Amino acid sequence: MIGCVLHGRGDLRVEELPVPEPGPGQALVAVRYGGVCGSDLHYWRHGGVGDFRLREPLVPGHEVVGTVAGYGAGASGPAPGTAVAVHPATPCGACPECAAGRRTVCRDVRYLGSAARFPHVQGAFAGMVAVPAWQLRALPGGLDARRAALAEPxxxxxxxxxxxxxxxxxxxxxxxxxxxxxxxxxxxxxxxxxxxxxxxxxxxxxxxxxxxxxxxxxxxxxxxxxxxxxxxxxxxxxxxxxxxxxxxxxxxxxxxxxxxxxxxxxxxxxxxxxxxxxxxxxxxxSFRFDAEFDAALDLLAAEPALDGLISAVVPVADAERAFALAVDRTRSCKVLLDFGG
Structure with a gap:
């Protein structure tokens, strides 16, 4: 499959990557759209986001939607072929913050496409991604995959x-x-x-x-x-x-x-x-989010005017052009990568 890999500051490559096998409790998602986030741009332009620095090649991307391709052992969720959005955070569930209901500041969270920990958590700018099955959300009626890519931001x-x-x-x-x-x-x-x-x-x-x-x-x-x-x-x-x-x-x-x-x-x-x-x-x-993801999908379904924030959809083969467009705020708002289903 084709995916994007950041090898360092200014070094974004579109490469052939192995298709992941979903492990126990995981779902396999065929990615359709991925939104280029400000953090992705910071990794590309500066080699880091705030205090989080690239220390190894990283597949970026955490604003993704696609369709269910299958499940690993013991996993279940929306039927294969269902259009879904992917919640990108996996809190540990065991730290004091998680116990207090503050999962956004979990001290051991895994977040798609993040260099906050080492080894880095690889992201979802690839044709297929394996994630915990509970992180899938079926798209509500009336919401297409293109607009649903705005759910994470x-x-x-x-x-x-x-x-x-x-x-x-x-x-x-x-x-x-x-x-x-x-x-x-x-x-x-x-x-x-x-x-x-x-x-x-x-x-x-x-x-x-x-x-x-x-x-x-x-x-x-x-x-x-x-x-x-x-x-x-x-x-x-x-x-x-x-x-x-x-x-x-x-x-x-x-x-x-x-x-x-x-x-x-x-x-x-x-x-x-x-x-x-x-x-x-x-x-x-304010850092990231938790339960707001489901409400965001419902709001997107109810507000088709938010389509107007999507300024360009670029094929993944032209990922560097998409990143360059996304960083130019005189020409863009939200830029999506198209993985072609």
């Missing part, structure tokens, strides 16, 4: 909104209109936000935020933009920049909540800590 966005607490009737600020930021807009609207304002440096990105349902879009580099709010109730930082976090801290109301979702550069990042103190702002982290 929408789950990340939904978890960030959940970390903010109730947003019903509130004004939510989102800094960064990449794919995750745009999906935070959709998740906030679904959670009852009264107004969503999005900031970004690029007008092209802001157009995608409007597609996702933003009420107001603001050019981050233009202090004179008329869309800047005086204050907001909740802010979600989705750009992964110190400047975005600073904007959130300065615009959120006193005793408001800021959720840091974007992965900041490795090492120390400056932030306006005095505002956290003097205004009693709550600064919360």
């Amino acid at each position: 929408l789950s990340v966005a939904s978890h960030a909104v959940r970390r903010a607490g109730p947003v019903t009737g509130r004004h939510v600020l989102v800094t960064g209109a990449g794919p995750i930021g745009c999906l935070v807009v959709a998740a906030a609207r679904a959670a009852g936000a009264a107004r969503v304002t999005v900031t970004d440096l690029l007008p092209e990105a802001l157009r995608y935020a409007a597609v996702a349902g933003a009420d107001t879009v603001v050019r981050a580099g233009d202090p004179g933009d008329a869309g800047w709010p005086d204050e907001v109730d909740v802010a979600v930082e989705a750009s992964g920049t110190a400047a975005g976090l600073d904007t959130c801290l300065r615009l959120v109301r006193r005793a408001g909540i800021v959720v840091q979702l974007g992965m900041l550069p490795p090492g120390q990042s400056p932030f306006a800590g005095n505002l956290v103190v003097s205004r009693e702002i709550e600064l919360r982290g």
Whole structure:
């Protein structure tokens, strides 16, 4: 089968890989679409994501949908041929965090296409992938595989909104209109936000935020933009920049909540800590997701307009072109690899 392999910074190759055999408790999935994530791009461009560095060749990819091809011993689930999305996380179930219901911060989690542990957890940008059978989700009625490829990033966005607490009737600020930021807009609207304002440096990105349902879009580099709010109730930082976090801290109301979702550069990042103190702002982290995956699939089935966030579908043989397109935010939002079924 054909798959993508990262051999190091800037070294992405499309190679022949062996077809995996599903082990006990596993399902074999024929991959149809895979979404190119910001973390995949960081591994490709920089050799790592935050503090997670490539130390061996890695098959990237964790935003995948396909069809059930078979099962290993003792495994069961949707019938072969069923269209499914793959939940990419396998928490250990035994650590204190898992016991407390905080599986998103499991200290021994396995996550498809991640260099967070060594040996790395190989990902799903391949024609076939074997995963624990319980991680399969049959697609709900009315949801095609193409749009379902947004389920993983929408789950990340939904978890960030959940970390903010109730947003019903509130004004939510989102800094960064990449794919995750745009999906935070959709998740906030679904959670009852009264107004969503999005900031970004690029007008092209802001157009995608409007597609996702933003009420107001603001050019981050233009202090004179008329869309800047005086204050907001909740802010979600989705750009992964110190400047975005600073904007959130300065615009959120006193005793408001800021959720840091974007992965900041490795090492120390400056932030306006005095505002956290003097205004009693709550600064919360948000990492990946857990149970939000099923709700994300239902939301995608109900919101066909989110198709508009998929800017390109590229054959896997042209994977490097897909990565180059995905990193150019003036030309793309979410780019999918097509494995051809």
